[in-house]
Amino acid sequence: MKSSLLALAALSFAFPAAAQSSGTREAAPRTPAEHAADAAKNDTLAWDFVDGITTEIGPRQPGTEAEARARAWAIRWLEAHRFANVAQEPFDMPTWVRGDETAETIAPFAQPLAITALGNTASTGPAGITAEVVHFPSYAALEAAAPGSLAGKIAFISHDMRPTQDGSGYGFAGPARWTGPGLAASKGAIATVIRSIGTENHRTPHTGTTTFPEGVTPTPAGALSNPDADNLERMFARAGQRPITMRLVLTPRWLGTTKSGNVVGEIVGRNRSLPPVLLACHIDSWDLGTGAIDDGAGCGIIAAAAKRVQAMGRPLRTIRVLFAGAEETGLWGSRAYSAAHLAEPFYVGIESDFGADRIWRLDTNFTASDPALYRELAAAVAPFGVAPSREVATGGADLNVVRDQNGALIDLQQDGTRYFDLHHTPDDTLDKIDPAQLRQNVAVWAAVVNVLANRAEPIRRTSEAEPGNR
């Protein structure tokens, strides 16, 4: 064995740092490509962030005391890692919090069902409500229901979601949660239960916000886990003509106006007069899980990438990280940041908020208008298996300020195949993160941010969404 190892060690001199066999002493990375490759193998900073915030804080719902603790924790972390100009930018928001939540079928088959309330919904009161359930297998079926036809009933929308790599399944299934309860209420429903907007079969329902249309009084509404929605569907199949009645107890409440805030930090560039590169994530999480993939990982990735670019040498432009507050319940932080910073020009915005699985595609909104820059970025990320595309980046939820400026945006598309297994559930925990894929994210981000932060020229943008790109 010894001679084989020596042979491997000798061979490794012929390869860049990233390709060296483990167990040999690695030379310090020198070029940007070597730095990115090193991040893919050795980054521990992103993991340290997400391990820390999930362990020391855990759930951090917008507008709550837990979110305030998370901001304080993030500020300490950024300062400990020598970010400059670390600051908190507070804002006010209306805050909804969960109460008790139980569901059970009463007749003809009696059993408890796993449910969680949707954000912004009303309370049943502690006594709960009991009513007949009307089943809609799809959102379209609910749309087709006659006005007034749901008076006194509980609507059950069991629109099904399948996994997709690009997350497009969320667009297909999401309306059942986003607007389904409001639509049912507009037809008279006194409450709504939906099949979780999720792609796994665990009894961990998926929460998330819903919106009631102007003039429609909010009702109680909750998501059943997928196995419970399956069970309720089977009850309809077995009940024949017998009505299915359900009892719901959901007692969320509004706390009124509370404080939230954004957290920022910077790697200061050599030329402060140039617009900075903006890297975004969100620091809040839903209350059910510990916010590992949504979005502790994203904040860890952008912070680790910023530090890695700094390690390559002081960048030309300032890199600013924005840990937005209160994303989950209405992009409060993103909107507050845009309102406060709309007049401040940004060079480009990039967000990480789709878990921690590998980045597989590079989308921008200047692919056609600035092909030289796009080619440079595509070349930088190609070593990490990231493919070019002609899809137009639209930017993440926390990039309102750049969108409002009609600025340059990049989407480093992560593999979302299993993201909606975990999204908005108790199962959003650290163990779901694959350290190797997390490091790949840091490497890709470091490669991209290095190009951008060291580029003097403006990004050539058309004034509208690029017509030739789709």
Place this chain on the structure above:
Amino acid sequence: MKSSLLALAALSFAFPAAAQSSGTREAAPRTPAEHAADAAKNDTLAWDFVDGITTEIGPRQPGTEAEARARAWAIRWLEAHRFANVAQEPFDMPTWVRGDETAETIAPFAQPLAITALGNTASTGPAGITAEVVHFPSYAALEAAAPGSLAGKIAFISHDMRPTQDGSGYGFAGPARWTGPGLAASKGAIATVIRSIGTENHRTPHTGTTTFPEGVTPTPAGALSNPDADNLERMFARAGQRPITMRLVLTPRWLGTTKSGNVVGEIVGRNRSLPPVLLACHIDSWDLGTGAIDDGAGCGIIAAAAKRVQAMGRPLRTIRVLFAGAEETGLWGSRAYSAAHLAEPFYVGIESDFGADRIWRLDTNFTASDPALYRELAAAVAPFGVAPSREVATGGADLNVVRDQNGALIDLQQDGTRYFDLHHTPDDTLDKIDPAQLRQNVAVWAAVVNVLANRAEPIRRTSEAEPGNR
């Protein structure tokens, strides 16, 4: 394509029914082998049972009203499927039920943890208890703790379980639940939290019973989900010298003596004077899930196999199915059945209670003493991928009566690799059952029961566990 299909159809005449391509009309099975092969392809009866009981009843905890509904449901089902001598055999038992259950760390890191109480444990009272947590990474570490050293503390046993095909991991990890809380209490602990005895990483803690030794007052005790146990371990790693304090609210209570019962039914044989073949499962389930794999599937499998053997022609011996009550909280039904039927000789006992994944190995306790019968059974199950073995069958939990008679036992070993992902959790639901593997179980059982129920000779048994078999 058409000519290919015709060619396939022509070919199919050369194969037994089981090998015919789907879409061709199949000849009715005639031989026992054809019947078993047909069950592997076409059985719907086992699925009907487990679909029905999980949908129309759901959780059915021992000694509760829900278990009584499950007995009534099972009796209707057996009668509808023309089992003879369907009866209920009631017994009394002490019944423990779950109350509120929450856990949270208070300092130095505050966050909620997912917990569920263990059966037979005491209540913290509604106000809960708050105390310092002491971490034991293994059961052995707890054993090594000095007497009195846990006075006033909460013990945390994080003994880890890994999946095993033969279920042996349960024997390694199980003591942390079975006797860990009692051991901790004997050293002064005021409460115990354990890492779930489970092999997955979902936030669905695994319940199950625990036993306190004579003279040790029961304490509150619960299981954390694996991600929560991971999180608590990380807190210890990050807390340094700071103590970790936890607040527990667990309010289970005893209902006193309540009624439970066993349910039996028969396929009556041609010679009622011969000892019957006893097929067992349990009709109760833990309260958290719907009892699909534990043990709705088992009851479906044995009932479907009995009906399949009957379809081959009236058997020589009577086949009796025993749906035991109250297995989960102490084998109350198995023990009551043995007390009532010890004087009634049984030919052989077989149980299905390890999920619904494929049977992979045939164990008996007469492999050496009656090799002719073993060879016949092994030949009957070989077409379904079931391997012979020299392991000595010990029989399932509900076969106390046969064990107490020192009778013949068969273990049709199911693949348990993913059983402890689901065992005693809310996730024990119908969607976890693979219909093809469920049918394989029915086929193997039908093949085995057909041999046994049509065999006149006694089974040759040594009087002790066979020394040459291990």
